[in-house]
Amino acid sequence: MLEFAILGLLREQPRHGYELRRTLADLGFWSVSFGSLYPAIKRLEKAGLIAVKSQSGRRKSYRVTREGEEHFAELLNDETMANDERSFNLRLAFLRYLDPDTRIDVLERRRAHMVERLAVARDALKRGAERTKERMDRYTLALMEHGVASAEADIAWLDELIETERAERPQRATRPRRKSTRRGT
Amino acid sequence: MLEFAILGLLREQPRHGYELRRTLADLGFWSVSFGSLYPAIKRLEKAGLIAVKSQSGRRKSYRVTREGEEHFAELLNDETMANDERSFNLRLAFLRYLDPDTRIDVLERRRAHMVERLAVARDALKRGAERTKERMDRYTLALMEHGVASAEADIAWLDELIETERAERPQRATRPRRKSTRRGT
DNA sequence: CGCTTATATATCGATTCGATATATCGAATC
C-alpha cells in the first residue's frame, strides 16, 4: 500500500522521503508516519525497486528503477490487493499509468465492492429499523442511514467515471459483457 | 480503538470473541482480524477492564467490570483520541452512553475536523485545476472533486445531527457561543 | 556567535493485519 504510493509518486519525479510524505498529504491521502515511511523506503531500496538519485546533506532523492516500474505496473491492476478506500483512491490517482483497456476493470471491481457494502448496510438498517425501540438507538440508526447514503453516492460517482471511460473506448462500450475475465492466478 | 469497541459492545451484553467480531461486521464497522481481536481481549482482561462471565467449551463470554465501565466513559469523550472515520463512527454508535450535555462536543469536534479536511481538499482542487494540462490528470481531478463532495455531505449530515441534539437540549441551543473551550492540556 | 524554528532522517514499542494452526461442536453418513 505505502510502497505502491511511493513507487507511484517517484514515477512522476524523484523526491526525498519528507517530500513523499508532504505530497501524499497535499494530494488528500494521509499523513504517513515516519515509522512507516523510512522503513518502507529502505525495503524498496533493498529490493532494488528504487535507488538514490542524488544526495545533499542527509537529504536523499530517490528514483524508480526499471524493476520498480515493472513491479508498480503489476500492482496497479492486481486483483488481490486491498479493497479499502485508501487503496482504491491511490490506484485511481495512478490509473493513467495503467493500460487504457484495463482501467475499466479497476473501476468495475471497486463498484462491485461498494455494491456489496451497500447491501450489507441496507440489511443492517432494515433489521435495525424493525426494532428501533429495542436496542438500536437513534445514533446507530443515523450512522447506518449515512452509511447507505455514502455508499450510494460512491456508486453513482463510480458510474460516472465508468461511463466516461466507456465513451472514450467505444469498442468496450458496445459490448461490455466481457464476463470471461478469468486468467489463471 | 479496538479496545474501545470491545468495551462498548460488552456494555450492551456479554459476548464471546467470535461474536464481538461478527457484531462489529454486522453493524457496518470492519471485520477485525483475529490477530487483533484475541490479543486485545487478553489485554483488557489483564487490565481488569473485562472478565469472563461464563464458559462453555472454549467459548468464553466476557462482561465489563466496574473499572471497565469507568475507562469506557473516559474514552467516550477523550479529545485526544484518533480522528479517523472509524473512530468517530464507533463513538457515535455508543454516544447514548455519554452525558447528554457533552454529546454535542463530540459532534462539534468531528465537524471541525471535517471542515479542515474540506479546506485542504478545496485547496488541492484549486491548485490542481489551475494546471490541469500539466501534471494533474483527470483521474486525480475526479478524486479531488469527489473528496470535496464527500466532505460537504459529511458536514451537512453532522449539522443535522447537531441540530437535532440542540433541539432536545434548548439550554445550549439558545447560547451556542461557548467559545472558551480551552481547558489546559 | 548563540538561540529558535523548520526540515529531514531514523528508531522504538505497541497495535493491527493477514495467514495459518488448532480445538470443539453438531449434523450427516455409514
Added chain:
DNA sequence: GATTCGATATATCGAATCGATATATAAGCG
C-alpha cells in the same frame, strides 16, 4: 455409535503501520 466434515471459536506468528521520540542539519535573526 464411530467417523467424517464443515461451521464455529480461540490462538499464535511475522510483517506493516502508527505515534512518539531522538537526533542532525539548515535557515533566520538578534
